[in-house]
Amino acid sequence: MKLVVIGGDAAGMxxxxxxxxxxxxxxxxxxxxxxxxxxxYSACGIPYWIGGAVEEKQKLIARTPxxxxxxxxxxRLRHEVVGIDLDRREVVAHDLxxxxxxxxxxxxxxxxxxxxxxxxxxxRVRDAGVFGVQTLDDGEAIHSWLDRSPTPRRAxxxxxxxxGVEMAEAMVLRGLxxxxxxxxxxxxxxxxxxxxxxxxxxxxxxxxxxxxxxAHVEGLETADGRVRGVVTPDGTLPADIVVLGLGVxxxxxxxxxxxxxxxxxxxxxxxxxxxxxxxxxxxAAGDCVESRHLLTGRPVHVPLGTHANKQGRVAGIxxxxxxxxxxxxxxxxxxxxxxxxxxxxxxxxxxxRAAGFAFVTASVDSTSRAGYYPGAEMMTIKLIAxxxxxxxxxxxxxxxAEAAKRIDALxxxxxxxxxxxxxxxxxxxxxxxxxxxxxxxxxxxxxxTEAVHASL
Amino acid sequence: MKLVVIGGDAAGMxxxxxxxxxxxxxxxxxxxxxxxxxxxYSACGIPYWIGGAVEEKQKLIARTPxxxxxxxxxxRLRHEVVGIDLDRREVVAHDLxxxxxxxxxxxxxxxxxxxxxxxxxxxRVRDAGVFGVQTLDDGEAIHSWLDRSPTPRRAxxxxxxxxGVEMAEAMVLRGLxxxxxxxxxxxxxxxxxxxxxxxxxxxxxxxxxxxxxxAHVEGLETADGRVRGVVTPDGTLPADIVVLGLGVxxxxxxxxxxxxxxxxxxxxxxxxxxxxxxxxxxxAAGDCVESRHLLTGRPVHVPLGTHANKQGRVAGIxxxxxxxxxxxxxxxxxxxxxxxxxxxxxxxxxxxRAAGFAFVTASVDSTSRAGYYPGAEMMTIKLIAxxxxxxxxxxxxxxxAEAAKRIDALxxxxxxxxxxxxxxxxxxxxxxxxxxxxxxxxxxxxxxTEAVHASL
Numbered sequence: 060m061k062l063v064v065i066g067g068d069a070a071g072m073x074x075x076x077x078x079x080x081x082x083x084x085x086x087x088x089x090x091x092x093x094x095x096x097x098x099x100y101s102a103c104g105i106p107y108w109i110g111g112a113v114e115e116k117q118k119l120i121a122r123t124p125x126x127x128x129x130x131x132x133x134x135r136l137r138h139e140v141v142g143i144d145l146d147r148r149e150v151v152a153h154d155l156x157x158x159x160x161x162x163x164x165x166x167x168x169x170x171x172x173x174x175x176x177x178x179x180x181x182x183r184v185r186d187a188g189v190f191g192v193q194t195l196d197d198g199e200a201i202h203s204w205l206d207r208s209p210t211p212r213r214a215x216x217x218x219x220x221x222x223g224v225e226m227a228e229a230m231v232l233r234g235l236x237x238x239x240x241x242x243x244x245x246x247x248x249x250x251x252x253x254x255x256x257x258x259x260x261x262x263x264x265x266x267x268x269x270x271x272x273x274a275h276v277e278g279l280e281t282a283d284g285r286v287r288g289v290v291t292p293d294g295t296l297p298a299d300i301v302v303l304g305l306g307v308x309x310x311x312x313x314x315x316x317x318x319x320x321x322x323x324x325x326x327x328x329x330x331x332x333x334x335x336x337x338x339x340x341x342x343a344a345g346d347c348v349e350s351r352h353l354l355t356g357r358p359v360h361v362p363l364g365t366h367a368n369k370q371g372r373v374a375g376i377x378x379x380x381x382x383x384x385x386x387x388x389x390x391x392x393x394x395x396x397x398x399x400x401x402x403x404x405x406x407x408x409x410x411x412r413a414a415g416f417a418f419v420t421a422s423v424d425s426t427s428r429a430g431y432y433p434g435a436e437m438m439t440i441k442l443i444a445x446x447x448x449x450x451x452x453x454x455x456x457x458x459x460a461e462a463a464k465r466i467d468a469l470x471x472x473x474x475x476x477x478x479x480x481x482x483x484x485x486x487x488x489x490x491x492x493x494x495x496x497x498x499x500x501x502x503x504x505x506x507x508t509e510a511v512h513a514s515l
Numbered sequence: 516m517k518l519v520v521i522g523g524d525a526a527g528m529x530x531x532x533x534x535x536x537x538x539x540x541x542x543x544x545x546x547x548x549x550x551x552x553x554x555x556y557s558a559c560g561i562p563y564w565i566g567g568a569v570e571e572k573q574k575l576i577a578r579t580p581x582x583x584x585x586x587x588x589x590x591r592l593r594h595e596v597v598g599i600d601l602d603r604r605e606v607v608a609h610d611l612x613x614x615x616x617x618x619x620x621x622x623x624x625x626x627x628x629x630x631x632x633x634x635x636x637x638x639r640v641r642d643a644g645v646f647g648v649q650t651l652d653d654g655e656a657i658h659s660w661l662d663r664s665p666t667p668r669r670a671x672x673x674x675x676x677x678x679g680v681e682m683a684e685a686m687v688l689r690g691l692x693x694x695x696x697x698x699x700x701x702x703x704x705x706x707x708x709x710x711x712x713x714x715x716x717x718x719x720x721x722x723x724x725x726x727x728x729x730a731h732v733e734g735l736e737t738a739d740g741r742v743r744g745v746v747t748p749d750g751t752l753p754a755d756i757v758v759l760g761l762g763v764x765x766x767x768x769x770x771x772x773x774x775x776x777x778x779x780x781x782x783x784x785x786x787x788x789x790x791x792x793x794x795x796x797x798x799a800a801g802d803c804v805e806s807r808h809l810l811t812g813r814p815v816h817v818p819l820g821t822h823a824n825k826q827g828r829v830a831g832i833x834x835x836x837x838x839x840x841x842x843x844x845x846x847x848x849x850x851x852x853x854x855x856x857x858x859x860x861x862x863x864x865x866x867x868r869a870a871g872f873a874f875v876t877a878s879v880d881s882t883s884r885a886g887y888y889p890g891a892e893m894m895t896i897k898l899i900a901x902x903x904x905x906x907x908x909x910x911x912x913x914x915x916a917e918a919a920k921r922i923d924a925l926x927x928x929x930x931x932x933x934x935x936x937x938x939x940x941x942x943x944x945x946x947x948x949x950x951x952x953x954x955x956x957x958x959x960x961x962x963x964t965e966a967v968h969a970s971l
Contacts, residue, residue: 069952101885101887101947101952103885103945103946103947103952104885104887104888104947107887107888107947107948112888112889113887113888113889113947118886118887119887221946363945364945364952365942365943365945365952365953365954366942368952368953369939369940383939384940385940386940388942389942390942391942391943391944391945392944392945392946393944393945393946393949394946395946395948395949400949402944404942404944429557429559429560430574431557431560431563431569431574431575432560432563432568432569433568433569461917461920463944463949464917464920464921464944464949464950465920465923466944467921467923467924467943467944467954467956468923468924468926468927470924470941470942470943470944471924471927471928471931471933471941471943472927472931474941474942475927475928475931475933477927477931483825483839484825484840484841484842485926485927485930486821486822486844486845486846486847486860486926486930487821487847487923487926487927488847488848488849488858488860488919488920488922488923488926489559489819489820489821489847489848489849490559490677490848490849490850490851491557491559491560491563491569492563492851493849493851493856493919493920494920496525496557496559496820496821496824497821497824498821498923500923
């Protein structure tokens with residue numbers, strides 16, 4: 060039996076490894092096509108490598124092609140799959156390095172092509188100092204550009220989501236003057252509610268990042284094949300390097316051409332076991348698929364390494380004859396801006412409204428440790444609870460050290476459809492070095508319970 | 516209407532404050548009798564004040580009697596309630612400072628007498644440098660003894676639970692030579708499984724604490740009214756100060772005398788609303804009550820500030836005409852030894868066995884942050900899951916910075932009776948500064964799932 064995997068990063072290689080764990084080389088041969096130069100790397104780590112917190116690129120690579128080969132997984136780097144023939148059950152790949160075309164038959168296929176940074180028409184320039192950040196090859200391009208470039212002094216980051224915010228900080232750490240352009244009224248507008256985003260903006264400014272909100276980009280100014288500026292209605296902003304943080308889109312063009320089902324988010328549609336819906340023996344996982352949001356029931360595209368790894372693992376277990384499912388997600392995410400930690404789970408106010416929920420919110424300020432214990436830091440927690448039922452719909456945290464990981468307790472509460480009133484009884488850990496006697500999560504639950512009662 | 520509260524710390528004052536929040540002074544007068552000198556303080560903070568991390572005693576006090584009085588709560592310090600007359604609905608108190616007896620009628624009574632350190636017959640000596648640690652008055656006695664004593668050089672801590680471990684560290688920080696005597700084979704034997712306790716022992720030894728396990732204490736050696744040593748079968752251990760960490764017992768003698776129901780744990784029995792079972796208008800909360808363990812269904816006595824605050828709040832809301840319940844607890848706890856963090860929730864192996872569960876366990880070692888991210892620290896997570904069903908029964912964590920608070924996500928999972936298999940899908944937060952792409956909690960859930968499958 061043969062398994063072919065398209066895409067050698069988190070999802071694809073997790074699938075391959077899990078299948079291999081269950082079936083030896085005599086029962087299953089595995090071939091992976093990877094367009095780039097690397098396998099099994101942490102794309103999420105790229106900003107930290109560029110910023111210098113991570114010293115070597117190699118540290119971001121969990122497993123090299125050689126290591127996979129030792130595990131009897133054949134990896135073909137620099138091979139781009141350009142066709143899937145479902146009738147003949149084979150894929151067609153271009154050898155990007157050597158040239159030529161390869162055909163590879165499969166019994167099982169894992170579609171794990173990932174996602175690509177969204178680039179407007181004007182941003183589709185090559186070798187001009189304009190970069191998206193998605194693959195390790197992308198990261199390498201930025202890293203070497205910064206190393207090579209004699210005077211990389213002014214960076215403009217377009218888009219204030221995770222990647223934009225993380226890359227802006229990385230550029231500051233590399234000594235550049237950084238401007239971040241965000242079209243909405245505050246950075247991380249899709250991630251957290253406006254007043255939480257305002258805290259992020261403040262932290263970015265204190266890092267020396269110029270944050271321009273409500274900003275529109277009309278195009279780039281280039282000269283001698285290099286970017287020189289970003290054109291906005293307010294004039295042209297000088298730029299030696301431009302980083303795109305406008306989100307990513309699932310790489311589903313190949314799926315569409317092959318008549319694999321693609322959903323409204325642009326991601327490939329799978330069932331709970333990560334089998335492509337309705338197509339026997341074809342699986343999909345990672346940034347190229349859409350998932351079910353467990354609170355709204357709607358399809359969502361959430362390109363994060365944690366989901367890619369889970370989905371790849373689930374696909375691999377099922378391919379290997381086991382049973383595992385990926386039921387969906389609830390939108391948990393976390394990031395860091397300088398020493399400001401930002402986390403969320405469930406739905407933001409905007410998302411809850413869009414889904415049709417009526418809800419109340421409650422925000423509290425408290426400390427990470429007992430107020431009298433050294434190192435206690437302030438944090439803000441906001442909860443969103445359904446009107447009447449009081450079911451927790453979402454939570455957001457902005458704070459300093461030891462704040463953000465509290466989102467996990469809230470994520471488990473959200474996952475289990477807890478009411479904020481039941482949450483006030485939760486037996487969370489308490490000792491002065493770790494929390495006030497009422498953990499901020501409990502204080503928030505109390506205040507949200509009052510809001511729910513007041514809404515009755 | 517009059518509310519009388521016996522005990523002015525966490526539980527009693529929370530009850531008083533919540534009742535006051537709902538009913539003004541015209542509708543409810545509130546009198547609190549407190550045996551000691553302080554109200555609303557953090558008993559859990561005492562070791563940190565003694566050790567010096569917290570500079571002033573005042574910082575441990577959340578609300579002084581004066582502040583409560585401003586809230587129309589009358590506090591009578593140094594008053595010990597010695598009788599409850601349920602027929603006449605009044606309490607009898609001794610004025611410890613002024614002498615004499617006070618009678619106070621009540622409509623509602625809150626019994627919040629707390630707990631007292633267990634002291635064997637031989638330890639019941641006064642003014643000899645032998646101390647329990649429960650009230651702020653206790654803490655003050657130790658603190659001033661250390662300040663006054665010319666050569667406090669050798670401390671012996673008897674008992675290796677939370678208080679013992681925390682006090683041992685505090686004594687080291689005060690420059691004493693410290694020996695900890697623990698009767699079981701490792702410290703924190705009631706808190707965590709043996710192999711986790713062994714890690715605590717190692718950390719204590721690296722702090723310079725001499726840890727003697729399987730140790731038995733036969734008595735004290737005293738001279739000139741001061742302790743000189745602790746007598747063990749292996750000889751007498753020199754000691755200038757002895758700290759008792761042998762656990763605490765609910766102060767329920769007064770309840771028993773007054774025919775209030777007291778359960779098998781020695782704690783007062785209440786219903787979900789913290790009303791003393793079967794006694795109208797009498798409530799109890801805090802370290803003097805027993806609670807229901809939500810996993811075993813059995814009564815347990817867990818004297819922790821977090822429960823005391825919750826229970827007091829619940830009693831106060833109900834007294835004030837609202838509705839709130841304290842459903843029970845699941846045994847979550849956390850502490851710190853030097854930079855070692857120790858946390859638990861649910862049942863230990865021993866507790867699960869005693870409750871009659873058949874179970875599997877899984878332990879994993881992983882890192883607090885992505886392995887390549889600066890500051891990543893190792894941690895061990897152990898999960899205990901019911902055989903066949905895979906329901907999470909308990910979790911333990913031992914690690915360094917950012918390890919222990921992960922117990923909260925596990926506590927919420929335990930609270931919701933999640934299976935370890937469902938937990939593998941949990942949408943926990945991920946970014947390189949906060950977790951590896953598989954959070955240690957998820958890795959542990961995966962391994963526990965395998966153990967459950969293997970047990971089928």
